[in-house]
């Protein structure tokens with residue numbers, strides 16, 4: 001088993017988590033060591049359980065501030081000493097407390113070609129604006145919404161007006177690109193030097 005430990009934070013279905021689990025069950029360059037959700041009914045917790053990965057629910061409603069919630073998550077993550085914290089549909093903005101703790105070790109995937117369409121409803125916005133392309137972005141996280149240096153993007157022609165079909169296509173791209181980027185970080189093909197993202201390939 002790899003000693004490159006990854007912690008995954010989720011809020012929902014966890015299809016990206018599943019893609020990550022599937023990839024690194026076969027390819028042992030990364031060890032998915034724990035999963036944390038801020039939603040009790042997140043299906044991603046079931047996926048983690050099925051894959052025998054330690055998983056936790058931390059109820060953000062139990063804390064009076066963003067920082068207290070984040071500290072509770074950090075206390076869990078500390079046990080695993082993650083080399084990388086992966087946000088996979090984790091739908092909360094993180095404060096400086098969390099972002100600084102995991103500086104250059106915290107990544108997110110977002111369903112748009114950032115900087116276009118930060119926030120929610122990206123597929124609807126793409127269709128409404130009749131964009132030719134839609135896509136996905138993996139980025140390091142800073143403490144702005146869907147902000148931080150971009151690591152990788154993948155795009156696709158918008159060939160449907162059906163939002164569900166478009167979303168499914170975007171999920172396909174996400175499930176390819178996210179495990180690839182995680183592997184590249186584990187293998188030091190992507191890293192940060194003097195505040196700049198360096199890609200070796």
Ligand code: GAR
Nearest residue numbers: 012013014015016088089109110111
């Ligand atoms: C994914 O499409 C991800 O890009 C998005 O949430 C979805 C989670 O799906 N994240 C964001 O919008 C973050 N701003 P999943 O739970 O099936 O992986």
